[in-house]
Amino acid sequence: MPPASKSLLKGNAAIGQSGGPTAVINQSLVGVIEGLKGFSAVKKIYGMRHGVSGLTQTPAQLVEVGKLSPGRLKAIAESPAAALGSSRDKPDAAYCARIVESCKAADIRYFFYIGGNDSSDTCRIVNEIANAGGYAMRCFHVPKTVDNDLMQSDHTPGFPSAARFVATAFMADSLDNASLPGVKINVVMGRHAGFLTAASALARLRGGDKPADGAGPHLIYLPEVPFDTDRFVADVQAVYDRLGRCQVAVSEGIQNKDGKPIAETLIQGLERDAHGNIQLSGVGGLGDALSDLVKKRVKRKDGKAPRVRGDTFGYLQRCWPDPSPIDAKEARGVGKFAARLARDGHVSGSVAIVRVSDKPYKSAFKRIELTDVAAKTRHMPAEFISGSNDVSAAAIRYLKPLVGKLPSLTSL
Amino acid sequence: MPPASKSLLKGNAAIGQSGGPTAVINQSLVGVIEGLKGFSAVKKIYGMRHGVSGLTQTPAQLVEVGKLSPGRLKAIAESPAAALGSSRDKPDAAYCARIVESCKAADIRYFFYIGGNDSSDTCRIVNEIANAGGYAMRCFHVPKTVDNDLMQSDHTPGFPSAARFVATAFMADSLDNASLPGVKINVVMGRHAGFLTAASALARLRGGDKPADGAGPHLIYLPEVPFDTDRFVADVQAVYDRLGRCQVAVSEGIQNKDGKPIAETLIQGLERDAHGNIQLSGVGGLGDALSDLVKKRVKRKDGKAPRVRGDTFGYLQRCWPDPSPIDAKEARGVGKFAARLARDGHVSGSVAIVRVSDKPYKSAFKRIELTDVAAKTRHMPAEFISGSNDVSAAAIRYLKPLVGKLPSLTSL
Numbered sequence: 107m108p109p110a111s112k113s114l115l116k117g118n119a120a121i122g123q124s125g126g127p128t129a130v131i132n133q134s135l136v137g138v139i140e141g142l143k144g145f146s147a148v149k150k151i152y153g154m155r156h157g158v159s160g161l162t163q164t165p166a167q168l169v170e171v172g173k174l175s176p177g178r179l180k181a182i183a184e185s186p187a188a189a190l191g192s193s194r195d196k197p198d199a200a201y202c203a204r205i206v207e208s209c210k211a212a213d214i215r216y217f218f219y220i221g222g223n224d225s226s227d228t229c230r231i232v233n234e235i236a237n238a239g240g241y242a243m244r245c246f247h248v249p250k251t252v253d254n255d256l257m258q259s260d261h262t263p264g265f266p267s268a269a270r271f272v273a274t275a276f277m278a279d280s281l282d283n284a285s286l287p288g289v290k291i292n293v294v295m296g297r298h299a300g301f302l303t304a305a306s307a308l309a310r311l312r313g314g315d316k317p318a319d320g321a322g323p324h325l326i327y328l329p330e331v332p333f334d335t336d337r338f339v340a341d342v343q344a345v346y347d348r349l350g351r352c353q354v355a356v357s358e359g360i361q362n363k364d365g366k367p368i369a370e371t372l373i374q375g376l377e378r379d380a381h382g383n384i385q386l387s388g389v390g391g392l393g394d395a396l397s398d399l400v401k402k403r404v405k406r407k408d409g410k411a412p413r414v415r416g417d418t419f420g421y422l423q424r425c426w427p428d429p430s431p432i433d434a435k436e437a438r439g440v441g442k443f444a445a446r447l448a449r450d451g452h453v454s455g456s457v458a459i460v461r462v463s464d465k466p467y468k469s470a471f472k473r474i475e476l477t478d479v480a481a482k483t484r485h486m487p488a489e490f491i492s493g494s495n496d497v498s499a500a501a502i503r504y505l506k507p508l509v510g511k512l513p514s515l516t517s518l
Numbered sequence: 519m520p521p522a523s524k525s526l527l528k529g530n531a532a533i534g535q536s537g538g539p540t541a542v543i544n545q546s547l548v549g550v551i552e553g554l555k556g557f558s559a560v561k562k563i564y565g566m567r568h569g570v571s572g573l574t575q576t577p578a579q580l581v582e583v584g585k586l587s588p589g590r591l592k593a594i595a596e597s598p599a600a601a602l603g604s605s606r607d608k609p610d611a612a613y614c615a616r617i618v619e620s621c622k623a624a625d626i627r628y629f630f631y632i633g634g635n636d637s638s639d640t641c642r643i644v645n646e647i648a649n650a651g652g653y654a655m656r657c658f659h660v661p662k663t664v665d666n667d668l669m670q671s672d673h674t675p676g677f678p679s680a681a682r683f684v685a686t687a688f689m690a691d692s693l694d695n696a697s698l699p700g701v702k703i704n705v706v707m708g709r710h711a712g713f714l715t716a717a718s719a720l721a722r723l724r725g726g727d728k729p730a731d732g733a734g735p736h737l738i739y740l741p742e743v744p745f746d747t748d749r750f751v752a753d754v755q756a757v758y759d760r761l762g763r764c765q766v767a768v769s770e771g772i773q774n775k776d777g778k779p780i781a782e783t784l785i786q787g788l789e790r791d792a793h794g795n796i797q798l799s800g801v802g803g804l805g806d807a808l809s810d811l812v813k814k815r816v817k818r819k820d821g822k823a824p825r826v827r828g829d830t831f832g833y834l835q836r837c838w839p840d841p842s843p844i845d846a847k848e849a850r851g852v853g854k855f856a857a858r859l860a861r862d863g864h865v866s867g868s869v870a871i872v873r874v875s876d877k878p879y880k881s882a883f884k885r886i887e888l889t890d891v892a893a894k895t896r897h898m899p900a901e902f903i904s905g906s907n908d909v910s911a912a913a914i915r916y917l918k919p920l921v922g923k924l925p926s927l928t929s930l
Contacts, residue, residue, distance in 0.1 A: 127697040129690075153930065169930060185927040187693035194698060278541075278837040281599035285539040286606060290833075391806060420829030421702075425690040427925045428840070513839045515597040518565065518581060 114147040114451055115242050117215030120168065122154035122161065123188035124221030124228070126252065128264030129271075129429040130437035134220045134248050135190065136183040137441020139171055145449050148172075148216060157193030157219070158228060162204045166212055183438065186425035196224050202231040206241055216244050216448050220441070222251035222262075226456050227480040233454045246444040247456035247476055250437070252424045254301035255484045258474045260461040261301075263440055264424070266433035266508035268295070269305035271426040273509055275419060276309030280322035280353050281517055287351035288413030289342055289400050292323075293393040295423050297359040300328030300486045302423070304497045305505050306355035313514035322353030325495045329359035330486045333368050334494075338396075339403045341495050346404060346412060358392060358418075368392065372399075393418045430510040436469060443471040467507035526559040526863055527654055529627030532580065534566035534573065535600035536633030536640070538664065540676030541683075541841040542849035546632045546660050547602065548595040549853020551583055557861050560584075560628060569605035569631070570640060574616045578624055595850065598837035608636050614643040621648070621655055628656050628860050632853070634663035634674075638868050639892040645866045658856040659868035659888055662849070664836045666713035667896045670886045672873040673713075675852055676836070678845035678920035680707070681717035683838040685921055687831060688721030692734035692765050693929055699763035700825030701754055701812050704735075705805040707835050709771040712740030712898045714835070716909045717917050718767035725926035734765030737907045741771035742898045745780050746906075750808075751815045753907050758816060758824060770804060770830075780804065784811075805830045842922040848881060855883040879919035 121138050123131055135153070142148050151172030154160050160167030169190070174182070182189045197205065205228075209217060217232060219225045226247040236243040249256050252268035272294055283290045294303040306326060310317040324345045327333055345352040360368045372395035393416030401411045440457045447455050455473045462468040490501035533550050535543055547565070554560050563584030566572050572579030581602070586594070594601045609617065617640075621629060629644060631637045638659040648655040661668050664680035684706055695702045706715040718738060722729040736757045739745055757764040772780045784807035805828030813823045852869045859867050867885045874880040902913035 123697070127694050171930070181926065181928045182930065184925075185693065185929060186690050187929070188697035189928075189930040191699075192697040274839060275834050278598050278839050279833055281597065282539050282833050282837045285535070285600035285604040287603075394803060394806075415833065417832030417834065418830065419834070421691055421694050421827065422687050422829065422831070422834070425694045427686060427690050427927060513596075514593065515839060516593045516601075517597060517599070518583070518594065518601040 115215040115244060116147045116149070117213045118150040118152060119148045119216035119218065120152040120154055120161065120209070120212070120214045121171070121190070121218040122157040122220065123190050123192050124157040124219060124225040125192060125194070125250070126424055127187040127192055128250055128252055128424050129186040129267035129426060130263055130433050131187070131220055131250050132185055132189045133183045133434050133437035134250060134263060134441035136179045137438040138218050138248065138445050139174070139179065141442035141445025142172070142448070145445070152212065152214065153190040156191035157195070158197055158201070158205050159193040159195050160191065161208050162201070166208050168212060186427050197228050197231065199231060199235065202228065202235050205232050206236045206239060206243070209236070209243055210241055215242065216246070218246050218248055218444055220248040220250050222253065223256055223479060223481055223483060226476055229454070229456070230476040230480040233476065244448060244452070245454045245476070246447055247479065248440055248444045249457055249479070252302060253296055253299050255299035257479050257482045257484050259458040260469065261459060261508060263433060263437035265301060266430035267426070268302055268423045269308070269505060270428070270430045270509040270512070271423050272302055272305045272419065273308035273512055276306040276323055276353070276355065277312055277512065277515055280309055281515060283322060283351055283353050284320070284517060286413070288415065289346060289352045289354070289404065291354045291356055291393055291396050291400070291414070291416040293356050293358050293416065293418040295419065296329060296357045298329055298483050298485065300330050300357050303328055303355050303357040304486065304490060304501050305509065307497045307502055308505055308509060308512065312516065313512045320349060323355040324349070324352050326355045326497055327357060327360050327495060328486060328491065329357045329361055331491060331494055332363040333360040334363070335399065337494060339399060342400055343404050356392070356396060430508060432467065432508060432510060440471060447473055464503065464507055527627040527656060528559045528561070529625045530562040530564060531560045531628035531630065532564040532566055532573065532621070532624070532626045533583070533602070533630040534569040534632065535602050535604050536569040536631060536637040537604060537606070537662070538836055539599040539604055540662055540664055540836050541598040541679035541838060542675055542845050543599070543632055543662050544597055544601045545595045545846050545849035546662060546675060546853035548591045549850040550630050550660065550857050551586070551591065553854035553857020554584070554860070557857070564624065564626065565602040568603035569607070570609055570613070570617050571605040571607050572603065573620045574613070578620050580624060598839050609640050609643065611643060611647065614640065614647050617644050618648045618651060618653055618655070622653055627654065628658070630658050630660055630856055632660040632662050634665065635668060635891060635893050635895060638888055641866070641868070642888040642892040645888065656860060656864070657866045657888070658859055659891065660852055660856045661869055661891070664714060665708055665711050667711035669891050669894045669896050671870040672881065673871060673920060675845060675849035677713060678842035679838070680714055680835045681720070681917060682840070682842045682921040682924070683835050684714055684717045684831065685720035685924055688718040688735055688765070688767065689724055689924065689927055692721055693927060695734060695763055695765050696732070696929060698825070700827065701758060701764045701766070701816065703766045703768060703805055703808050703812070703826070703828040705768050705770050705828065705830040707831065708741060708769045710741055710895050710897065712742050712769050715740055715767050715769040716898060716902060716913050717921065719909045719914055720917055720921060720924065724928065725924045732761060735767040736761070736764050738767045738909055739769060739772050739907060740898060740903060741769045741773055743903060743906055744775040745772040746775070747811065749906060751811060754812055755816050768804070768808060842920060844879065844920060844922060851883060859885055876915065876919055
């Protein structure tokens with residue numbers, strides 16, 4: 107750890123939540139608040155309404171959160187989605203200069219931003235602009251993303267709960283698919299990183315330690331592996347010939363060998379967001395397009411098309427109110443740890459989760475530089491990928507402890 | 519109750535599961551098995567693999583389920599989806615004659631069929647053909663459907679658990695929508711009856727007794743109320759103007775004033791099933807089409823289109839492995855009750871759930887005739903509907919006790 111500054115700045119603190127909400131992002135909010143309690147250098151603790159978007163309004167949209175009762179904090183911590191409101195803004199230098207101005211006006215000296223790699227980049231720029239302008243201010247990034255795509259972290263808060271939802275959904279849906287056999291395609295969130303789609307593989311365990319016979323998903327397509335339409339059709343045909351059914355996990359971010367999203371090659375008229383990304387969640391298009399492909403090209407033994415259905419799990423994945431207990435605890439912990447960095451006199455930083463052991467599962471937090479994580483994307487490591495349509499045993503070992511106990515399900 | 523036959527037929531029993539699976543259909547399977555235990559007239563208890571489709575194969579696809587251990591039965595009962603496999607076949611008279619032949623061949627004298635109104639119709643026809651042909655056989659229908667559309671029942675097994683999923687999903691999604699405000703359209707199962715879509719209204723309570731301020735869903739569209747595209751756009755605009763966001767619950771079965779499904783009027787090339795019904799679940803089309811409509815016609819104050827997302831809950835609704843405790847208990851109960859009808863010498867019948875009291879919630883089972891329920895559809899009663907885009911307080915009173923305790927969620 108780099109040496110901490112000796113001087114403790116006196117002033118207010120502000121906490122913001124950014125990007126897609128998660129089932130445990132409020133744990134991190136409450137973690138920062140708890141971590142700042144009794145820190146005499148901090149006068150008021152503000153929450154930013156809708157992140158930097160609310161902070162930079164006139165007047166600044168701030169709400170005092172330092173005096174909320176323990177009971178109220180507990181209720182907020184246990185509720186999904188961003189209790190303060192979130193923001194999709196991706197601040198550039200000019201925007202960040204306005205953030206610094208708003209902080210000056212409200213005497214905010216401690217800036218905590220809970221979010222993904224874009225949010226850590228906001229922290230980095232705000233920190234640089236404040237430093238360059240001579241405004242003493244300390245910026246801390248608190249990690250959060252269901253995509254699990256932050257550098258330096260074993261995993262990110264929010265991911266284990268979303269992975270728990272995905273694994274549970276695939277488990278129940280595989281039994282559904284066995285009840286009424288056909289091809290079932292489920293589209294999972296994850297624009298660039300396949301971790302969440304990989305979590306579908308836990309469904310094969312059906313709450314136990316070993317894969318259940320014939321349990322889905324039978325095919326898993328990740329954004330890290332170039333998607334080939336012909337190979338996909340052949341894969342589905344092979345599983346269908348063998349089992350009379352096929353459950354498929356597809357990441358919304360699958361790309362062809364040229365890096366072009368399959369959603370884009372198969373569907374017209376997709377919306378783009380402020381970051382220039384095409385809209386992948388909150389639309390059923392990719393699932394429907396892949397279903398159409400299977401209906402047209404996969405055949406039953408009698409030559410007819412199989413029964414094909416496509417579901418897009420959508421936003422339920424990220425905020426389902428049954429979080430992984432480990433995730434809830436760690437999300438609280440990273441918030442507290444960030445507050446601790448401030449108390450210890452650090453001038454900036456982000457927090458990473460380190461896995462200490464697998465059995466029993468144990469993790470720790472460490473300070474990393476904002477530049478270690480800002481605007482970078484972590485992908486599934488190669489050792490987690492198996493061939494063109496599956497994940498490895500190493501991926502399952504990595505994922506299993508994170509999601510908590512899943513229901514034990516069976517069939518005849 | 520009509521007088522029961524004095525004579526008890528000796529022979530085997532067979533149990534089948536039909537139609538879309540649910541979270542608790544295996545409770546009913548185990549209920550019938552348990553109810554037949556110690557009934558000396560029954561020699562073997564068979565399960566039909568994939569319902570009448572497996573029964574009528576040569577050889578008949580039957581599995582003995584009467585000797586499964588209590589531990590195994592418990593594990594099966596607590597697992598979602600049809601453990602025996604289900605069937606989408608809709609038998610006509612000729613098919614039912616083959617069913618009777620298969621029963622004769624396996625000495626099946628007690629025929630239990632767990633399913634919805636199509637399944638009760640199968641029971642009715644099989645019963646008539648067996649009677650007319652002089653084969654002594656007794657047919658019992660065990661109710662099951664997430665659509666809640668069976669006549670004579672206060673509600674149907676499977677519905678409360680699906681309603682629990684829908685209410686939970688809307689609750690979390692409304693907090694998500696408040697985090698990142700926009701228009702969010704969620705499409706819910708229910709081709710003809712709006713009960714499941716209506717259950718979204720429970721989300722407004724956020725696990726408590728009174729509606730939370732601003733909690734969604736803000737608009738609810740049922741198949742029982744003719745859907746008007748222009749009115750829908752105006753409704754969304756009005757909520758958006760007021761709250762800066764809007765969460766919408768839409769039944770997959772919404773129809774225009776001429777009874778034509780909106781899915782059909784908005785989307786091309788929909789698949790039809792063996793019953794001539796268009797495919798509504800397992801496609802994202804309706805949600806995407808309604809989202810496009812809102813993007814084109816609803817305006818923010820600055821004249822731009824709002825952020826719009828559409829999710830189709832899909833198959834997760836029916837098999838999510840967190841059933842309503844009341845539903846699990848009642849689903850087991852209707853199975854046992856059907857077995858009891860056989861033991862008491864009834865020659866046929868179906869089971870209805872009667873609500874005895876609301877506080878505390880109490881229900882009872884009663885025998886009804888197969889003809890009371892066969893091939894009929896129950897709709898939402900008029901008193902459960904409020905205007906063109908909501909449900910009534912009576913609907914919420916009806917729904918609330920069924921779903922069990924929901925998580926208590928909050929926001930700042």
